[in-house]
Amino acid sequence: MSAVSTQPRRVRLPEPVARRPRKRWTRFVLPTYVMAFIAYLSFPIFIIILFSFNQTRGGFGTSPRVKTTWLGFTTEWYGRLFELPDLTASLRHSLTIGLLSALAATALGTLLGLALARYRFRGRGGTDFLIFLSIASPEIVLGAALASFFVALGVTRGLSTLFLSHTMFSIAFVAVTVRARAAGLDRSLEAAAMDLGATPVTAFFKVTLPLLFPGILAGFLLAFALSMDDFVISQFTQGPATMFPTWVFGSTRVGIPPHVFAFATIIFVTGATLALALALTQRRRT
Amino acid sequence: MIWLLVLFVVPMFAMASLSLQEGTSLEGFRQTFRFANFTDAIADNGAFLVRSLRNGVIVTVAALLIAYPVAYWIAFYGGRFKSVFLFLLLLPFFISFVIRTVAWSFILSDDGIVLGTLKTIGLLPEGYHVLGTTFAVIAGITYNLVPFTILPLYVSLEQIDRSLVEAAKDLYSNRTQTFLKVVFPLSLPGVFAAVLLTSIPAIGDYVNAAVLGNFAPGTSMIGNVIQAEFLRNRDYPEGAALAFVLMAVMVIGAVIYARVLGTERITEG
Amino acid sequence: MNDKPVPFGDPAWMRGMTRRRISRRELFRYAGAGAGALGLSSILAACGVGGEEQATGPTPGGEGSADWWAQQQAGDHINFTNWPAYIDRDLSIDGPGSRPSLFAFIQETGIDVTYRADINSNEEFYATIRPALESGQDTGHDIIVITNGQELTEMIQLGYLIELDPTRRPNFDANVGAPFKDPAYDPGNKYTMAWQSGMTGIAYNTKFVDEEITTLEQMLNPKYAGHVGMFNNTADAQNLAMIEMGINPETSTPDDWQKAADFLQRFNDSGVLRGWFDQAYLTAIENEDLWVTMAWSGDIINDKLYFPEFATFEFTALDNGAVVWVDNCCIPNHAANPVGAMMLMDWYYDPTYAAMLTEWNAYVSPVPAGGEIVQADADKAKGANKEVLQTIATSPFVFPTPELEANLYNYRVLEGDEIEQWNDLFNPIFIS
Numbered sequence: 011m012s013a014v015s016t017q018p019r020r021v022r023l024p025e026p027v028a029r030r031p032r033k034r035w036t037r038f039v040l041p042t043y044v045m046a047f048i049a050y051l052s053f054p055i056f057i058i059i060l061f062s063f064n065q066t067r068g069g070f071g072t073s074p075r076v077k078t079t080w081l082g083f084t085t086e087w088y089g090r091l092f093e094l095p096d097l098t099a100s101l102r103h104s105l106t107i108g109l110l111s112a113l114a115a116t117a118l119g120t121l122l123g124l125a126l127a128r129y130r131f132r133g134r135g136g137t138d139f140l141i142f143l144s145i146a147s148p149e150i151v152l153g154a155a156l157a158s159f160f161v162a163l164g165v166t167r168g169l170s171t172l173f174l175s176h177t178m179f180s181i182a183f184v185a186v187t188v189r190a191r192a193a194g195l196d197r198s199l200e201a202a203a204m205d206l207g208a209t210p211v212t213a214f215f216k217v218t219l220p221l222l223f224p225g226i227l228a229g230f231l232l233a234f235a236l237s238m239d240d241f242v243i244s245q246f247t248q249g250p251a252t253m254f255p256t257w258v259f260g261s262t263r264v265g266i267p268p269h270v271f272a273f274a275t276i277i278f279v280t281g282a283t284l285a286l287a288l289a290l291t292q293r294r295r296t
Numbered sequence: 297m298i299w300l301l302v303l304f305v306v307p308m309f310a311m312a313s314l315s316l317q318e319g320t321s322l323e324g325f326r327q328t329f330r331f332a333n334f335t336d337a338i339a340d341n342g343a344f345l346v347r348s349l350r351n352g353v354i355v356t357v358a359a360l361l362i363a364y365p366v367a368y369w370i371a372f373y374g375g376r377f378k379s380v381f382l383f384l385l386l387l388p389f390f391i392s393f394v395i396r397t398v399a400w401s402f403i404l405s406d407d408g409i410v411l412g413t414l415k416t417i418g419l420l421p422e423g424y425h426v427l428g429t430t431f432a433v434i435a436g437i438t439y440n441l442v443p444f445t446i447l448p449l450y451v452s453l454e455q456i457d458r459s460l461v462e463a464a465k466d467l468y469s470n471r472t473q474t475f476l477k478v479v480f481p482l483s484l485p486g487v488f489a490a491v492l493l494t495s496i497p498a499i500g501d502y503v504n505a506a507v508l509g510n511f512a513p514g515t516s517m518i519g520n521v522i523q524a525e526f527l528r529n530r531d532y533p534e535g536a537a538l539a540f541v542l543m544a545v546m547v548i549g550a551v552i553y554a555r556v557l558g559t560e561r562i563t564e565g
Numbered sequence: 566m567n568d569k570p571v572p573f574g575d576p577a578w579m580r581g582m583t584r585r586r587i588s589r590r591e592l593f594r595y596a597g598a599g600a601g602a603l604g605l606s607s608i609l610a611a612c613g614v615g616g617e618e619q620a621t622g623p624t625p626g627g628e629g630s631a632d633w634w635a636q637q638q639a640g641d642h643i644n645f646t647n648w649p650a651y652i653d654r655d656l657s658i659d660g661p662g663s664r665p666s667l668f669a670f671i672q673e674t675g676i677d678v679t680y681r682a683d684i685n686s687n688e689e690f691y692a693t694i695r696p697a698l699e700s701g702q703d704t705g706h707d708i709i710v711i712t713n714g715q716e717l718t719e720m721i722q723l724g725y726l727i728e729l730d731p732t733r734r735p736n737f738d739a740n741v742g743a744p745f746k747d748p749a750y751d752p753g754n755k756y757t758m759a760w761q762s763g764m765t766g767i768a769y770n771t772k773f774v775d776e777e778i779t780t781l782e783q784m785l786n787p788k789y790a791g792h793v794g795m796f797n798n799t800a801d802a803q804n805l806a807m808i809e810m811g812i813n814p815e816t817s818t819p820d821d822w823q824k825a826a827d828f829l830q831r832f833n834d835s836g837v838l839r840g841w842f843d844q845a846y847l848t849a850i851e852n853e854d855l856w857v858t859m860a861w862s863g864d865i866i867n868d869k870l871y872f873p874e875f876a877t878f879e880f881t882a883l884d885n886g887a888v889v890w891v892d893n894c895c896i897p898n899h900a901a902n903p904v905g906a907m908m909l910m911d912w913y914y915d916p917t918y919a920a921m922l923t924e925w926n927a928y929v930s931p932v933p934a935g936g937e938i939v940q941a942d943a944d945k946a947k948g949a950n951k952e953v954l955q956t957i958a959t960s961p962f963v964f965p966t967p968e969l970e971a972n973l974y975n976y977r978v979l980e981g982d983e984i985e986q987w988n989d990l991f992n993p994i995f996i997s
Binding site: 340516 | 790833836988
Binding site: 095096260262265 | 679681683685845848851
């Protein structure tokens with residue numbers, strides 16, 4: 011920081027720069043860019059929503075497939091949502107595994123992340139390395155390894171192996187996220203709490219956890235998104251039970267059924283509603 | 297931790313052992329510690345490795361350039377709506393990335409919304425196509441991985457002590473200087489994490505190459521080769537060896553990268 | 566976490582950069598982990614990935630034997646997994662009735678059928694069920710349909726298919742056509758019953774293509790750059806390339822394969838190729854991503870006849886001939902309802918239903934009597950339907966003429982080391 015001199019010095023102030031150019035950057039350019047960026051991210055979603063209302067006919071004699079041209083407006087696909095039992099089943103699998111594995115991964119990963127950020131214990135370097143490897147490995151490597159592993163053990167491939175696999179690769183991500191957050195935490199807050207009479211456990215729950223919460227939440231969301239998203243590892247470990255992404259990938263061979271788009275739209279709308287609700291509660295809090 | 301051990305380390309060993317075996321899927325595989333598997337794998341598939349690395353670099357750079365301003369703006373100017381913006385950003389990604397990639401192949405299809413319109417107007421020749429080109433693959437991977445870039449950037453940007461920024465302003469630094477000398481360096485751990493989280497899936501990706509590239513000559517990546525070895529050719533040892541090589545390359549790359557960035561231990565942050 | 570900003574150019578920093586990073590302790594730790602890794606891996610060396618089971622038939626009393634079959638009861642549900650566009654469809658109906666032949670079976674026997682058109686390539690499908698087969702578990706499918714290629718041969722040799730009960734297929738015994746009885750790839754039909762047979766040739770969309778395309782060489786025309794498709798499976802492109810060059814694939818030698826490989830590589834180098842496809846080629850040509858492509862006969866004929874927007878499709882064989890293959894129904898090990906599976910497989914050897922299949926999907930039927938019904942229906946039909954059925958009844962690809970038959974070739978049968986040689990030669994072409 012600047013040294014405080016004992017003598018008053020005459021300081022030459024720089025010419026005041028015109029305020030407007032600076033303001034323009036943050037007022038207009040950046041926000042526009044961010045909005046454009048969000049639009050770009052959402053563009054496929056809009057297309058999906060749009061074409062979920064598109065009329066279509068069956069391609070080569072199987073159930074209806076989405077066409078690239080606009081044929082007409084219809085809401086029939088929403089009425090026929092559960093028409094394809096395989097699609098519905100795969101969606102159910104995905105949601106179940108997603109939630110369960112995200113919960114498990116968050117619980118385990120938070121503890122791990124916290125431990126890594128705070129404590130020096132034996133095997134810490136090894137754990138660091140493992141976590142790093144776990145993230146560093148491409149999914150395909152993990153998938154192949156898990157597949158070989160399950161086969162060697164003769165374990166039935168199915169939802170349980172899927173759950174294990176998904177939890178496994180999510181733990182590392184959650185741990186890293188939580189650790190980043192925990193490392194930035196001011197430990198004196200905890201110490202202060204304990205000075206004020208809180209037991210370490212209380213301090214943990216009332217001070218640390220709430221402070222960590224954004225990190226934990228981010229970790230949970232990340233784990234859930236990773237699991238819902240996951241295609242490669244699922245492809246290697248799923249056995250007869252299909253997950254939603256795997257089903258969709260398979261269907262690209264013969265054309266996407268419009269039900270997929272309808273489902274995707276519903277997922278999106280649900281999420282958007284949640285976001286809106288979040289915004290409202292946010293507003294109320296501040 | 298035991299979880300990680302069981303579910304990660306042991307399968308890795310299973311794969312390691314696989315990679316040293318030889319045989320065909322018909323006759324069964326015997327463990328022969330055939331290290332030549334590794335050299336064979338590299339010799340046959342070196343071009344894909346290089347191509348994947350190249351694609352990974354392009355994707356990472358592009359993603360960083362695209363994502364950094366967004367993360368910056370949300371972290372510094374998002375105000376109370378930070379979580380909302382983040383949610384909005386992540387919202388499209390609640391739909392699995394296979395569907396998003398498929399949606400892009402839909403959008404970019406030869407007679408689809410984008411190309412079809414342009415062709416009708418006459419801006420593009422009739423036979424023009426985007427799918428099946430490396431451009432489509434890279435664009436697809438970038439699109440899919442951008443949230444992985446944004447999140448770490450945002451987390452580290454958000455944590456920067458605002459008083460440091462203000463102090464810089466007090467010292468008559470203008471906005472650019474503040475950014476270059478204070479904000480950006482402080483966000484480097486986030487950049488580091490972002491690069492890792494982006495480049496690694498990018499290099500190992502095969503879905504984008506499969507859906508958007510359609511195995512057109514020149515678009516397939518190392519992930520496609522590994523997947524094909526495992527799921528099509530059933531040449532498990534070669535697939536396992538290749539997967540190991542890939543992982544080794546990435547680990548080495550990450551270590552080198554960590555050196556350059558000056559982080560003392562790669563495993564921290 | 567190192568939060569300090571990076572002081573480029575600072576001498577102290579430069580010193581730090583060049584300092585040794587891994588402390589001795591870390592080195593030992595990692596080395597220890599590595600040693601442990603080697604130790605564990607030697608333990609795991611004992612575990613290979615199976616494939617050792619060489620089956621010579623069911624063990625006495627085991628799955629597939631006569632005793633075992635005698636004990637089996639029909640279940641109330643069948644999982645039938647097939648290729649797309651391979652079963653008859655009534656487009657005007659939604660729901661179970663939309664597949665009339667299957668619906669008839671369900672109504673007649675009361676057994677529910679889950680029909681999945683999930684198979685898009687033999688290799689990929691086999692790879693997905695292989696792990697279950699290896700560990701002796703139910704794959705979740707009762708009937709699967711596999712082409713007579715490497716994968717089917719491997720499944721038979723490894724004993725992954727249940728031996729069929731010869732007493733449970735009366736329709737088959739009565740009605741099967743001679744070429745499909747006792748085929749070379751499955752003597753005595755121990756494991757398979759043919760579903761349909763078809764040909765691999767060339768399809769093109771006359772909307773974009775002015776000429777008649779009858780050679781692969783014509784596909785290399787730069788006019789079609791970016792809109793040419795080829796197959797990426799273990800048999801079609803390779804055998805067809807040899808036919809193009811006038812080589813009989815059935816008796817080809819490794820030198821011939823090299824020539825075929827060189828020819829196929831030209832597709833990679835020329836820049837005309839859109840991609841190497843499996844079943845997805847059909848969606849691609851329908852979307853007009855592909856203008857000319859290798860194709861399977863029935864897919865194209867069905868599209869052309871039943872969907873007005875695809876009326877511009879054409880299917881041809883090469884000048885020198887075409888490849889002919891057979892898709893076969895078989896039952897994977899530990900299937901949940903083998904009796905039901907056999908009932909369903911045999912159901913389609915009833916000429917009525919065989920005819921229904923052919924009238925829709927325009928492939929070669931293994932049931933000659935079914936073919937006769939198709940011809941009769943074509944004569945009787947009226948209006949637009951008449952044209953469709955007449956086209957099918959007179960198509961050389963559904964009812965092969967002697968001229969065509971003389972130029973139809975089966976896949977090259979590969980044995981032992983040849984398989985590896987073939988795959989090592991051709992697989993790199995498909996992923997480049």
